[in-house]
Amino acid sequence: MIEHxxxxxxxxxxxxxxxxxYHSHYLELFDIGRTEMMRSLGFSNLKLxxxxxxxxxxxxxxNYMRPALYDDLLEIRTQIQRMPExxxxxxxxxxxxxxxxxxxxxxxxxxxxxxxxxxMNPATKRAVRPxxxxxxxxxxxx
Numbered sequence: 001m002i003e004h005x006x007x008x009x010x011x012x013x014x015x016x017x018x019x020x021x022y023h024s025h026y027l028e029l030f031d032i033g034r035t036e037m038m039r040s041l042g043f044s045n046l047k048l049x050x051x052x053x054x055x056x057x058x059x060x061x062x063n064y065m066r067p068a069l070y071d072d073l074l075e076i077r078t079q080i081q082r083m084p085e086x087x088x089x090x091x092x093x094x095x096x097x098x099x100x101x102x103x104x105x106x107x108x109x110x111x112x113x114x115x116x117x118x119x120m121n122p123a124t125k126r127a128v129r130p131x132x133x134x135x136x137x138x139x140x141x142x
Contacts, residue, residue, distance in 0.1 A: 002141040004037035006076045010068050020067035027060060030092050030115055033078035037090075041137055052121065053131050058087055059116040066096075066110040073097040075105060083142045084130040089116045 008029060016022045038044060048055065068074055079091040093109040119130050 001079060001081050002037070002041075002138065003077060003079045004033065004040055006033050006036040006078070008032060008074045008076055010070055010072045010074065012070050015070045018067075019069055021069070021072075023062075023064065026062050026064070026094070026111055026113065027115075029074070029076050029094060029111075030060075030078075030090070030113060033076035033092055034090050034115070036076075037078045037080075043134070043137055048131070048134075049122070051131055051133070052123075053128070054120045054122045055088070055117040056120055057115055058118045060113065061115075062111065062113040064111055065108070066106075068094070068096060068110055074110075077109075080138065080141070083138060084119075084135065086127070086129070087116050087118050088130065089114055 010021050014021055014025050035045065045055075073096070075095045075097065077093045077095070080088065081091060082089065092111075092113045092115070094111040095105040095108075096110050098104045098106060119128050120126065121128050
């Protein structure tokens with residue numbers, strides 16, 4: 001298993017009239033977590049695309065437990081729990097910092113979810129197996 005943590009502060013423009021982080025922005029937070037995890041491994045979406053692969057979202061799930069609010073400092077925890085085969089699943093937990101100046105988090109996540117991505121050849125738009133260089137990169141964590 002591999003896990004990565006990314007901090008994110010909720011900007012004013014992302015909240016709704018109730019003062020809550022708008023529901024669709026959680027998928028963006030998942031994307032930020034996934035992108036930063038891969039970047040921390042020396043891998044990027046650009047490198048993937050330059051190598052002849054794309055990763056479309058196949059399925060997404062979000063569990064809203066408590067709202068994130070304007071100016072909250074959040075921690076996005078991103079995990080890959082299994083080696084990618086035909087698809088790769090990223091699991092997410094988002095926590096709120098109790099005090100933005102400390103690393104203390106609320107005890108339970110405010111949101112959880114998962115996103116399943118497929119691997120695709122951009123020219124044919126057909127599913128393909130994960131690239132070997134990605135499997136090699138991730139293999140040390142499993």
